[in-house]
Amino acid sequence: MRSSLRIGALLFGSLLWATAIGWPKAGAETVLKSGYALTDQRCGEAPDAYPKLRIGLREGYCAGLVASEEDGLIFPRSIVQIPGHRQFVIADMGSWNPGQGRLLLLDPDAAQGKRISVLIDKLDFPFGLQVGPDGKVYASTSETIFRFDPLASNPKSTIETVVQKLPGRKVTLSDGSVVEESVHPLKPFVFDKTGRIFINVGAPTDSCFKPISKPCVAGEGPAPFAAIWLFTPPPGGIFPTLKPGDPNPVRDIYARGLRNSMALAVHPDFPADGFAFLQGENGRDLLDPLEPNEELNAIERGKHYGWPYCYDLSTPSPEFKPFLLADPRYRNFCANTARYRQPLSLLPPHAAPLAMFYYSGSKFAELHGKLIVGLHGYRPSGSRVIFYDVDAFGFPKTSPPPVRYRVSCAADPSRAFQTEQKPEVAAAPFTELVTEWHKVNGIRPRGAPVGMTVASDGAIWLVEDHNKTILRIDAAASQAPDALPCDVRSPQAIDELVKFVQGDSSQRQRLTTIRTGLIEKHCQSCHSGFGLKPGLSEKEKDETALRFLLSQDGWLFPGDSKSGRLHTRLYGIGADRVMPPDPPDGRELMAHEAGYKPLLAAADLFVDRMVPGKRMRIRPGRIDREFRDRAGHECGAIPSKMVVVVVDRHPKEKPSYRIYRPADLYLNGTCTDANGYYIEQNNLDPL
Template sequence: MSAIFARIVAIIGGVMILMRRWGVSAEAPAVGGAPIIPEARPQGIPTLKMPTARGWKDGHTPTAAPGLKVNAFAAGLKHPRWIHVLPNGDVLTAEALGVPGGRIKTPFDYAIYSTMKRAAAVGNSPNRITLLRDTDGDGVAETRHVFMDSLNHPFGMAMLDGTFYVGATDGISSYPYVDGATRIDAPGRKLVDFKPAGHWTRSLLPSPDGSKLYCGVGSLSNIGDNGFEAEEGRAAIYELDIATGESRIFAGGLRNPVGMAWEPSTGSLWTVVNERDGLGDETPPDYLTSVKDGGFYGWPFCYWGQTVDDRVEQNPALVATAIRPDYALGGHTASLGLCWLPAGTLPGFPDGMVIGQHGSWNRSTLAGYKVIFVPFENGRPSGPPRDILSGFLAPDEKVSYGRPVGVTIGPDNSLLVADDVGDVIWRVTGAA
């Protein structure tokens, strides 16, 4: 009887939280190189709002920007999160859901779980990598194969000199690969161990010369909620030397660095970072930034430079070294995917970065749920963002048809987008 009562209390508490937090934000988006970031307003009960996942039906697709068109490269997948194109043009997608969290102990725990379930963000994870092959060049994958399975929440993928690398939640492993193969059955070799769970994604990016791999490792919690020891080795980008097998933290204080890309004119590494929750709709903004070797970017002590988060036990010496990010992307947009888009890849788009914005839950008016483009000149962001794909979210914010994640350039010079709620890989090209 007590268990039933506790469940009823949890449901009531969760519903009350949702009703309290469904509103409209009056704050302007914190976007660009010099954003206006509202003063922090710590929330005793964080804002919790997320649309119900519906998926795409009856030919419905995202809305492409003028001059562009979109088609489903592959549909009927299971929570595709990330994309990698093999040298022969085969397209791989990592299919996985988040690592299960701890026990439900409070009404807010139950509210979060219920909300995430409704949004198709929790469930049985397929834990596989699927190979998609467009055999006739029409922009649609006619065949698919289970390339790898029984993995521990795979995400990042890379290919270097006949070796295939997988970033799973517990580390990086390497596997032998034969060109054109539709499956890898050989056992992997573990190269680096990471603490699993929390922000579980482990993106991979090879250096331009192929000698190193970079890996994004997110925090366990929002602001070190379980103590700093639990966060040791997290909230960082790692560098793995392929020849020696040695790894090190390349840069830290990055709460959840996911997508990474090289800016070709300067050779700089860039990443998109999901910032902390519970301080307001636009505070602090997620961001796009270049990453300096040895740099510290603030988490959990401060944000957007040296703006201190008073909820955290402070380290003034470390705060003094915090680097201000380059470009704000708005509060809680969950900017995950990142790739460099050379000028002319899509008609009307100059050099710049493409960003897959998965979409918010911790704000009164939803944000993200689109694929955007940030133009670059002279190695730096040079203007406001532009939409590439939108329409993932219904106008009343009650339903999401999809949520974009990974982005990459396809084998035919199209833009490929992983949609983990729609279970689709979208392909974007010029409309002509």
């Protein structure tokens, strides 16, 4: 029986789309690596001329792709240049599973595809990389800080541990209770000019444990979590090498109440009086996309910065409000300036600052001495690199309200900093260095900056974990920023998919099961609560949750559940952390909770059957199978054995099968939904 599907028209026709994104002219060779479209354009000059990326940067800057997934990157998190050499060391975690981390050597002078080699493997969660006061490279795992020689013939044999037995994945709290899997096991660290090491010891949970009837034990005791630990070297400023069983260097709890200090920066003159030690706080997960704000904290010895009792400037955490009123030791804690240190400034909500440093290079005069911050967050306020003007002591300068920050792909392109108490608050304004880094199919993925460093020539190098890349930012001829349209599922397409689900009784039942058994039970505490608000009927809750799922970038692709992030995160596939992350996490639920695996299977089936049509598999072969639009333009290629949904086997307009829009990773950006997607019948096999 002939089937057909009306695809909702998008805002642009194919010609307008190609013009808007500036797709290369016919004959220009384009290669796709780690989701970035590369042509013969270059950023930088030899020997540091790399394929130029089409991401939005401040005028006078460009970014080049140095290495990608093809070079062997899996989950890179940080980078540092080896002093006196052109090579770099990369910390690649591999995944959120222990024993899969590696330290890599990047040789920018090697041939493309051969720039990465493995120095040390089988590490547990390597993250931090720094050059110590002795000029050696230092690295962290979840439980140690060590130095080593990356240019030795056997780098592993040169490891010298300087701090050990740090709290790792499984931790014991001060009351003897055990957290089997800490959600913040990574150990970013930083040296000051005297050689002291400041180490992040993150909170083992998002917002402490429930019920709340006493101070949060994770932040209490002589070795608290959610803190910055300070280790001091002996006279001379160099830490001795430790053997197993040796005691650690002298330790001090420098600051408390810091949920996860992934971004740390010390001014070059710190600890001289008045100079800055700054921390970028990754705030707790709340339902609201506008709160909590992330924080920029001025760190002082002995101060408490709020976790888990307070967030933003002085907002009590909802779980702790009764406790903060009842317990005399913590009464009105969030308003007690003698005990609680408010942030120096707010950062955009959910922006996830993961790296921060003072620029000291010579290449970019306007950046000299300024504070550079990378925002990794996947929400519209993230995926960018920013910089602050600072005073003579290195502190960003605050301004009275309103202070606005930009958001990507939103109806309102900017928002004012706000808190629960005030619609507008003071903050330190910043300038965007890398902006407009939202996903554009066929051009670029959504930006995911993590570690950054300044090379000897002043260029800024950064790594992206999710995109598996190493980028280099260089000076460029003045030109307008590369503005590209947002490429998200259109409201018309969402309306159409909602209509499909509502018209199928089996799909409606699956949606209710997924919403009640998975979303509300395990997922609603993150991801803005999926938009679920009090007072909605059951039917309205289902539709609200569905629309939220469909509006997220890359979460699901109708007809092809295995290609979406919803599937990979729920099953813990790949480098990304399994969802839900908090104990019991997704793997524990799959292993021990009856009915959880069938629930995930129902979610896959829901996605697979979302679009009416016949699901078919791409025929095996040595090459990917091309698909085209109505006018014959090539839209991309789909690997063998992947699944598509045939929505019309006898389209009048073209002698081939019409298929529903494939997963984004197979699109090259030249086509639009309005012109349909078609594939030759002989490229498909029945399931």
